[in-house]
Amino acid sequence: MKVARMATVAGPHVCAVEGDQVLDLALAACENGMDWLAPLFRDLRLFLAADEAARCAAMQLVRASRNRFVPLGSVKLLAPIEHGSRILAHVVNYDDHGAEGQLIPPEQPFFFTKLPGTTVAHGDPIANHGFSEKVDYEVELAVVIGRGGRDIAEGDAYRHVAGYTICNDISYRGLQANETARTLTGRYGQNWVQGKSLDSSCPLGPAIALSDELPDPYPLRIVCRVNGEIRQDASTAQMIYKVPRLLASISRAMTLNPGDIISTGTPAGCGVADGRYLRSGDLVECEIEGIGILSNPVVLHGA
Numbered sequence: 001m002k003v004a005r006m007a008t009v010a011g012p013h014v015c016a017v018e019g020d021q022v023l024d025l026a027l028a029a030c031e032n033g034m035d036w037l038a039p040l041f042r043d044l045r046l047f048l049a050a051d052e053a054a055r056c057a058a059m060q061l062v063r064a065s066r067n068r069f070v071p072l073g074s075v076k077l078l079a080p081i082e083h084g085s086r087i088l089a090h091v092v093n094y095d096d097h098g099a100e101g102q103l104i105p106p107e108q109p110f111f112f113t114k115l116p117g118t119t120v121a122h123g124d125p126i127a128n129h130g131f132s133e134k135v136d137y138e139v140e141l142a143v144v145i146g147r148g149g150r151d152i153a154e155g156d157a158y159r160h161v162a163g164y165t166i167c168n169d170i171s172y173r174g175l176q177a178n179e180t181a182r183t184l185t186g187r188y189g190q191n192w193v194q195g196k197s198l199d200s201s202c203p204l205g206p207a208i209a210l211s212d213e214l215p216d217p218y219p220l221r222i223v224c225r226v227n228g229e230i231r232q233d234a235s236t237a238q239m240i241y242k243v244p245r246l247l248a249s250i251s252r253a254m255t256l257n258p259g260d261i262i263s264t265g266t267p268a269g270c271g272v273a274d275g276r277y278l279r280s281g282d283l284v285e286c287e288i289e290g291i292g293i294l295s296n297p298v299v300l301h302g303a
Contacts, residue, residue: 001055001062002292003163004207005078008279012078014041016062017207021069028061028068035199037061044082045259048146048162055177055212077121079204080103080144085259087114087202088250089140089169093240093265100273109241109249114169114263115197122206125299126170127199128280134173135278138266139224139286141217141236143243144208145262150255160256163210164217166294167263168224168286173272182286203286203296204261213290217243220289222267226282232254234267235290 002017006024013026025041037057040046047054081087089112092105120126128135178184184191203209219237223230241249246262258263268279271277278284282298 001059001208001213002207003047003058003080003210004205005080007076007078007224011042014044014047015075016058017072018062018069020072022072022075023062023065023069025058025061028065031068032061032064034061038143044080045085048144049148049258051146051162055210064110077122078208079121080208081119081204081261082259083116083173085257085261087119087204087261087263088121088166089114089167089196089263090241090246094234094238094267095102095240096234096268097266099271100270105240109246111250112192112196115193116203117199118197118202119204120200120202120296121204122294122296124279124296125200125204126168126203126284126296127193127201127301127303128278128298129172129198130215131197132172132174132198133277134271136171136173136232136271137224137226137278137284137286138169138171138270139222139232139288140167140263140266141167141222141288142204143217143247143262143264145256145260146211146258148255148257150251150253152251152256154244154248157247158211160247161208161211161243162258163208164214164288164291165205165208165261166288166291167261168203168284168294168296169263169266170203171196172198172201173277199301203284203294205294206292209291220291222289223271223287225285225287226276226278232267232269234269236264238267
């Protein structure tokens with residue numbers, strides 16, 4: 001089963017996605033006389049935390065509401081993350097991406113954060129802020145946490161995974177590399193905050209493939225196209241650190257909550273390799289097998 005967040009006049013609702021059709025699950029609950037279920041579908045975190053019970057309720061509504069599905073193109077999907085949830089992203093997790101960026105993969109998992117205000121939905125613009133000309137794309141498999149926890153053992157990791165979505169970890173390489181003050185890198189490291197968390201720098205979505213539909217994230221084809229040209233084309237099986245290791249590492253003394261996102265790194269083919277960075281007017285499509293296509297135009301900020 002796939003779910004997403006959709007805009008409604010009553011606020012964001014969780015919806016079921018089947019091909020090019022969607023069902024507003026909160027509305028379906030009310031129309032089927034199950035009003036008590038509606039709150040479960042008004043906050044993605046509640047839905048994810050309810051785990052199998054929520055999925056069973058959703059499937060019951062899907063079966064009872066076949067005539068209430070509407071075309072996907074008639075609704076506005078939102079990024080599948082609620083305000084207050086976190087995006088924790090891994091650095092180099094594919095050997096070939098490390099090589100193209102002249103970076104040595106970390107000896108152990110290493111994370112940074114994408115701050116609130118970065119996320120945009122499928123179809124929304126990626127911001128070209130102008131003052132940072134090296135705007136780069138990074139297609140990544142994103143893990144969506146369902147069952148919260150801390151100090152998660154690798155053997156238990158998949159029990160905490162609700163499903164998977166797509167993240168485009170937009171990077172502003174000039175800022176990240178401190179190009180206007182290179183001595184800063186030697187003293188303080190790369191500028192992870194501004195290099196990774198400017199406004200509208202994290203397309204996320206379009207939907208979440210729940211673990212009942214996608215129980216194993218390996219191997220999945222992972223692709224990024226810019227204006228129809230394939231720039232990245234790899235398999236998730238090429239990851240250095242797989243999902244269990246990532247969750248075990250980041251959850252040490254840090255509680256993961258339902259709705260949190262763990263973005264797992266990108267393969268080779270980014271603009272940093274050959275200088276072909278994004279420009280205003282470009283269309284970026286990130287696709288992962290079994291999940292879907294996340295498509296976003298690049299727009300000059302303020303345009």
